[in-house]
Structures are given as structure tokens and as C-alpha cells.
Amino acid sequence: MSILQRLMPIAVLALAVLGAGPWPLAGAEASAAGDWAEGPHTKARLIAARWDGGAAAEIAIEIRLERGWKTYWRNPGDAGVPPRLDWSGSQNLKSTSAAWPVPVKLPDPYGQSIGYKGNVVVPVRLGAEEAGKPIKIRLDLEYGVCAEVCIPVNAKLSLDLAPGGQDGRFEALIADWKARTPAREAGASGxxxxxxxxxxxxxxxxxxxxxxxxxxxxxxxxxxxxxxxxxxxxxxxxxxxxxxxxxxxxxxxxxxxxxxxxxxxxxxxxxxxxxxxxxxxxxxx
CATH class of the missing domain: 2.60.40.10 (Immunoglobulins)
Incomplete structure (x- = not known):
């Protein structure tokens, strides 16, 4: 089965562009969470753990879905829309490493897709170009949401980090979802x-x-x-x-x-x- 054949059964209704146009204003002060980018059956935002201004920072992409809707893992399976992350609009950002939580196999009329239902939080480790200086995060996120039909979504997400500027309200949530990601160190899981x-x-x-x-x-x-x-x-x-x-x-x-x-x-x-x-x-x- 070719990639084209896998995508043909997907009925695409619309391209939902969340936060379209200029990047949303992040405000004068740093925050622990960006604004929600809301759309049909889904919304998304960036959240952050405390950051002391070091070379690395911990944030996450939070996606919420209405009941009965799903979104996809890096490999969507037999049919689906793989997520795409574009950080190129950011400032003082040297590197990113997204840790996708373990997904589940979701049977559908076209085979099996791979992804998530309900909510998903994707932890992301950031590397700053210059430690001690603020990081302006701008993420152009493309992902698909599906029930009987699939809708490709484009969400423009933003969040500004400043040393010591975030409280710890999201640290437990990020840590919980980080624990659901696969181990990468050899032998760590057995x-x-x-x-x-x-x-x-x-x-x-x-x-x-x-x-x-x-x-x-x-x-x-x-x-x-x-x-x-x-x-x-x-x-x-x-x-x-x-x-x-x-x-x-x-x-x-x-x-x-x-x-x-x-x-x-x-x-x-x-x-x-x-x-x-x-x-x-x-x-x-």
C-alpha cells in the first residue's frame, strides 16, 4: 500500500488555522503558559516548567481534544496526518527535542492508526543560544484531528521565557507525561x-x-x-x-x-x- 493510497480514504473537511496571521502577543512579562489556540474539536497551547536561565529549559505542547476525537503520533499508522513542528520563528532558541508519549493503536475502517484520544502533553527540551537571556518561543504546529472525518489543523503557538519568570504550576503535569515517554538510555526499561x-x-x-x-x-x-x-x-x-x-x-x-x-x-x-x-x-x- 502506497502512502498516497493510505491518505486517500481520509475525508478532509477543512484546514483549520488557529491563531492565524501574526504571532499572538505573548505580553510584556514571561508566563508559564501561552494562550490557547482554539479550533473545531481541539485546542493547543505551550506550557513551561520553572527556568533558571541555564542552557536548557523544559516546556511542553498541550493538546486537548473533544470526546470521540483523536490525534496522531509521529507515525500515524495506516492512515492519518503526522504532526509537524516548526520552531523557526523563535528567538534565542538553539535546539529542541520533543519526547512523544507512548501512543496507542486505534482501529478504524482503513486499518489501524497510531495516536492519542482525549488529551496529550508532549514534553520538549529547549536549548538556548545564550544562557541567561529570554527565549521567545514561536511554534507553527500542524496536526490532524479525526473522528469520522479528519481535519488538518495549523496552530500558531507562542510563549516567552525569562530566567525565574515562571511559577511551578505545570511542573507536575509535564513530569507526569514525561514519565509516559519511552526510555532512550540503553537498558533503562529492561x-x-x-x-x-x-x-x-x-x-x-x-x-x-x-x-x-x-x-x-x-x-x-x-x-x-x-x-x-x-x-x-x-x-x-x-x-x-x-x-x-x-x-x-x-x-x-x-x-x-x-x-x-x-x-x-x-x-x-x-x-x-x-x-x-x-x-x-x-x-x-
Whole structure:
């Protein structure tokens, strides 16, 4: 199934532009939260933890959805609208690193999508170009909200940070959602990848085997790769006490060998624990 075929079933009603035009005024003083950008079935804003003016700051994107509506993870699955984050309008901002909470698989008439229902908070770590100086955050956020139909949304979000200018009202909320993101340090979750192999029998795809320290209860797997290829949602094909294997089909390549030299991102999930791993696809696979 091609990327175009996956997007064709989505009935797009409108392009909702939230906070369109010039960036919303953030006010003369720094704040712990920006204004809500409201639209049909959703609203979004930026929130911040306390910042002492150091080289790094912690903020988050807060998205709220009406009952029955969903939004998408980085990889939307079989059909959906992936989020896009553009920070280029910001000042004194050197780097950003968004930590997406572990999503869920959401069945729909076109297969399975991957995302969130209700509310979601995406923690973001900022790097300042010059420590000790204010950071003016301007985020052009594109995301999709879906029920029976899908609406692509463009929200312009703003927030100004000043050293010592934020109270701590959102720190617990940001910390709670940060705890729902996959671990990135090797071994932190007890989950690991033991093998990545090509499928045999003329099929273009991969077989990924994961292991879990202390055993696996509800193993799952998500995959992301080069945009030129489409990776199916991984299918659980075998499970033992401490290991599970998943089949991933690939569209856009005649053979999995076309992926050699590329890397894929694997998100390993088992109940409340998760691990994100970047896996290089080498010749020995």
C-alpha cells in the first residue's frame, strides 16, 4: 500500500488555522503558559516548567481534544496526518527535542492508526543560544484531528521565557507525561532488541525479536523509517515468556536489501514500560 493510497480514504473537511496571521502577543512579562489556540474539536497551547536561565529549559505542547476525537503520533499508522513542528520563528532558541508519549493503536475502517484520544502533553527540551537571556518561543504546529472525518489543523503557538519568570504550576503535569515517554538510555526499561532479520519466501519485510527482563506481559512494537518507504504496523507472530517476534512488511522497496545503510527507529512497549532504539540495518542482517 502506497502512502498516497493510505491518505486517500481520509475525508478532509477543512484546514483549520488557529491563531492565524501574526504571532499572538505573548505580553510584556514571561508566563508559564501561552494562550490557547482554539479550533473545531481541539485546542493547543505551550506550557513551561520553572527556568533558571541555564542552557536548557523544559516546556511542553498541550493538546486537548473533544470526546470521540483523536490525534496522531509521529507515525500515524495506516492512515492519518503526522504532526509537524516548526520552531523557526523563535528567538534565542538553539535546539529542541520533543519526547512523544507512548501512543496507542486505534482501529478504524482503513486499518489501524497510531495516536492519542482525549488529551496529550508532549514534553520538549529547549536549548538556548545564550544562557541567561529570554527565549521567545514561536511554534507553527500542524496536526490532524479525526473522528469520522479528519481535519488538518495549523496552530500558531507562542510563549516567552525569562530566567525565574515562571511559577511551578505545570511542573507536575509535564513530569507526569514525561514519565509516559519511552526510555532512550540503553537498558533503562529492561526491554531490548535481540534480532532484526529479513523476511524469507520472497516477501519484502523484516522480522524483529524483542526481549524483556523479567518476562513480557503485553509486548508491542512500533516502527519508523526513511520516508521513501512505508512500514506496516508490526504484527505479533510469536510470544514466549521473555521474548516476542513481530513481522513488518515494507512497501517502496523490491527487497529489504534496499534499506541497507539506513536506520529504523523501534519503540518497544510492554505494559507501562517502553524503550526507543535506533537500529542500523547492516549487511550482516
Amino acid at each position: 526491554l531490548s532488541v535481540s534480532a532484526v532479520q529479513r523476511l524469507t519466501g520472497g516477501k519484502t519485510g523484516l522480522m524483529v525479536t524483542i526481549t524483556g527482563k523479567g518476562g513480557l506481559t503485553a509486548p508491542d512494537l512500533l516502527v519508523e523509517g526513511p520516508e521513501a518507504f512505508y512500514f506496516s504496523i508490526p504484527e505479533l507472530v510469536s510470544k514466549q515468556a521473555d521474548r516476542a517476534s513481530f513481522k513488518i512488511m515494507i512497501d517502496g522497496a523490491d527487497d529489504a536489501g534496499a534499506l541497507m545503510g539506513h536506520s529504523i527507529t523501534l519503540t518497544l512497549i510492554d505494559g507501562k514500560r517502553a524503550q526507543e532504539i535506533t537500529w542500523p540495518l547492516g549487511k550482516g542482517m
